Amino acid sequence: MTWLDRWREIMATLARRKLRTALTALSVAWGIFMLVVLLAAGQGLSNGAENAFADDAANSVYVQPGRTRIAHAGHGPRRRIQLTNEDLDLLAKAVPVADRTSARFRPRTDARASFRDRQGDFQVSGVQPDHQFLEKTTMEEGRYINDADIAERRKVAVIGLAVAQRLFRDLETPIGQMMNLGKNRFRVIGTFSDTGEQREQETIYIPVTTAQLSFAGGNRIDSIVFSVGETSVEESNALVEDLQRRLAEKHSFSPVDKGALRVFNRHEFYQKLGKVLWGIRMFVWLIGLGTIMAGVVGVGNIMLIAVKERTREFGMRKALGATPGSIVAMVLEEALVITTVSGYVGLVAGVALVEFAKRILPTDTGFFREPDVNIGVGIAATAVLVVAGLAAGFWPARRAARINPIEALRAET
Amino acid sequence: MISLQGITKSYWLGDRPVPVLRNVDLTVNEGEMVAIMGSSGSGKSTLLNILGILDDYDEGAYTLDGTLIRDLSESKAAVYRNKFIGFVFQAFNLLPLKSAVENVELPLQYRGMPRGERHEAAMAALEKVGLTSRAEHLPSELSGGEKQRVAIARALASKPRLILADEPTGALDSRTSGQVMELLEQANDEGATMIVVTHESDIAARCKRLVRIRDGLIWQDTRQTPIRIKVPEPVAESVPQIP
Numbered sequence: 001m002t003w004l005d006r007w008r009e010i011m012a013t014l015a016r017r018k019l020r021t022a023l024t025a026l027s028v029a030w031g032i033f034m035l036v037v038l039l040a041a042g043q044g045l046s047n048g049a050e051n052a053f054a055d056d057a058a059n060s061v062y063v064q065p066g067r068t069r070i071a072h073a074g075h076g077p078r079r080r081i082q083l084t085n086e087d088l089d090l091l092a093k094a095v096p097v098a099d100r101t102s103a104r105f106r107p108r109t110d111a112r113a114s115f116r117d118r119q120g121d122f123q124v125s126g127v128q129p130d131h132q133f134l135e136k137t138t139m140e141e142g143r144y145i146n147d148a149d150i151a152e153r154r155k156v157a158v159i160g161l162a163v164a165q166r167l168f169r170d171l172e173t174p175i176g177q178m179m180n181l182g183k184n185r186f187r188v189i190g191t192f193s194d195t196g197e198q199r200e201q202e203t204i205y206i207p208v209t210t211a212q213l214s215f216a217g218g219n220r221i222d223s224i225v226f227s228v229g230e231t232s233v234e235e236s237n238a239l240v241e242d243l244q245r246r247l248a249e250k251h252s253f254s255p256v257d258k259g260a261l262r263v264f265n266r267h268e269f270y271q272k273l274g275k276v277l278w279g280i281r282m283f284v285w286l287i288g289l290g291t292i293m294a295g296v297v298g299v300g301n302i303m304l305i306a307v308k309e310r311t312r313e314f315g316m317r318k319a320l321g322a323t324p325g326s327i328v329a330m331v332l333e334e335a336l337v338i339t340t341v342s343g344y345v346g347l348v349a350g351v352a353l354v355e356f357a358k359r360i361l362p363t364d365t366g367f368f369r370e371p372d373v374n375i376g377v378g379i380a381a382t383a384v385l386v387v388a389g390l391a392a393g394f395w396p397a398r399r400a401a402r403i404n405p406i407e408a409l410r411a412e413t
Numbered sequence: 414m415i416s417l418q419g420i421t422k423s424y425w426l427g428d429r430p431v432p433v434l435r436n437v438d439l440t441v442n443e444g445e446m447v448a449i450m451g452s453s454g455s456g457k458s459t460l461l462n463i464l465g466i467l468d469d470y471d472e473g474a475y476t477l478d479g480t481l482i483r484d485l486s487e488s489k490a491a492v493y494r495n496k497f498i499g500f501v502f503q504a505f506n507l508l509p510l511k512s513a514v515e516n517v518e519l520p521l522q523y524r525g526m527p528r529g530e531r532h533e534a535a536m537a538a539l540e541k542v543g544l545t546s547r548a549e550h551l552p553s554e555l556s557g558g559e560k561q562r563v564a565i566a567r568a569l570a571s572k573p574r575l576i577l578a579d580e581p582t583g584a585l586d587s588r589t590s591g592q593v594m595e596l597l598e599q600a601n602d603e604g605a606t607m608i609v610v611t612h613e614s615d616i617a618a619r620c621k622r623l624v625r626i627r628d629g630l631i632w633q634d635t636r637q638t639p640i641r642i643k644v645p646e647p648v649a650e651s652v653p654q655i656p
Binding site: 002005012017313315316317318320321322323324325402404406409 | 467495508620
């Protein structure tokens with residue numbers, strides 16, 4: 001039998017056994033479709049989570065004072081703890097590996113900013129130069145705050161794009177302009193963007209020393225943020241504990257008082273998040289593989305039944321001159337055609353849905369963004385199903401092809 | 414052409430062998446038309462299946478046209494069947510999803526004959542059995558007699574040297590049986606060796622040689638003058654209608 005004859009025969013068989021062909025095709029296509037959609041959804045979740053936390057340096061630690069909850073060393077509870085510039089020195093001693101550090105001071109109320117006849121209420125934050133890296137602030141124009149600004153208490157401001165848009169939209173650039181901030185005039189030295197929330201772009205950064213001076217801050221600071229370099233999570237946890245102990249001693253509160261000092265070790269959190277994301281990915285893979293397995297079992301089942309119900313036909317064909325090899329080849333080629341074509345259809349449908357979802361989903365949805373699937377994985381999964389379909393067809397086909405023709409002819413259909 | 418020597422075949426019922434053929438010797442020459450008769454369970458169909466290389470045997474030697482059949486691999490046996498033998502079964506054994514002409518084409522397809530050529534040959538065979546007009550019909554759309562004629566066309570299409578017919582008229586009425594036998598006789602006249610298994614004596618009477626088999630043994634082997642009866646054309650118009 002020539003290959004052309006064989007292909008014609010396969011097509012004719014598939015066309016005449018529509019229900020069986022459709023069921024086999026459906027189980028394969030569905031398996032691949034679900035795998036693609038699940039993997040893309042897993043990737044979307046993963047991207048969303050990563051994006052949500054990509055805003056700040058992954059190995060940073062935030063230290064923010066609060067109110068005590070328990071009485072300690074003669075002090076009653078509900079005492080407000082206030083950090084000062086001295087605590088920065090304490091930090092430098094306690095955490096020598098801190099490679100970037102910034103104090104943060106925010107005036108108690110949002111300072112009104114204005115330029116000519118435009119004005120707005122923005123968040124003002126007094127920071128140090130390292131804050132740019134800790135907050136992953138991207139400069140759009142001009143420069144960030146530098147050490148000289150801090151030392152000389154310069155009245156300079158780095159403004160978010162939203163601020164620039166609101167106050168300086170008529171100008172080509174806000175750089176060099178003098179804006180009013182509270183009762184003082186500040187020179188705009190840079191504009192920035194930030195991948196975080198909208199609120200971050202509505203921020204005005206000024207040197208922390210200037211902020212303390214201009215907004216009656218004295219030597220007070222509101223929070224400290226620092227990064228811990230290349231240390232492990234265990235090491236950074238130990239350092240943070242040591243810092244907490246020292247601050248507790250200095251400010252006279254209990255080291256176990258959770259209210260007095262809030263510490264957020266992003267490094268530790270990030271590692272936990274990584275584990276959760278890995279878990280999600282593995283879970284998605286598990287479900288995907290389960291779906292594929294179900295597809296394999298479905299294809300195998302149908303092939304098994306198909307071969308069994310065709311035993312008599314195989315007997316007839318053998319009586320007419322079909323070799324056992326040609327019978328096996330016929331069954332396998334049928335399986336190959338169905339699984340490849342339907343696997344491809346499932347792949348295309350899955351990718352189409354993912355692309356469609358990408359278009360209609362808003363890009364700034366918190367925990368789900370840019371679902372995507374590695375097309376190689378989809379193709380590999382299709383290949384697995386094709387091979388499984390072939391294997392599922394091979395054994396029963398070989399058995400059927402080996403039965404002597406007269407037994408096959410006697411088989412019940 | 415055919416030589417069977419000491420052929421023995423048993424089936425197993427659980428762990429007990431049930432002998433079906435016991436030490437059968439048979440020689441059939443080219444061009445013969447042999448009827449094998451016997452009651453049900455006598456071993457006649459098993460004998461035919463062994464002759465058609467559809468079943469194997471336990472002991473003895475079967476030589477077909479000088480080739481010892483036992484030595485053939487499965488694939489070679491398939492090629493041999495395709496080249497040498499045409500089958501006509503009682504149950505027709507047509508592929509249900511293929512049209513009449515596609516069924517007839519199948520052995521030619523396995524022989525590797527190009528499409529156009531085999532279609533022509535299949536149509537010629539269908540013409541011979543008078544079924545050109547039914548060529549595109551599926552077996553389910555054909556009557557029993559028509560199915561058997563398609564099966565005969567399939568056996569004839571590859572111009573085999575040996576035609577094996579197992580109860581070819583078993584499922585047919587007497588008029589259709591007559592037509593089927595005429596076709597087989599015609600093929601024999603054209604040179605094909607014919608072996609017909611039957612339990613009907615009028616079918617056996619149409620063959621040149623009669624082999625009777627009982628309990629797995631050949632107990633009678635006679636040459637005879639075949640009685641050939643032409644099937645009369647149907648005379649439906651002259652049959653009186655019941656008022």
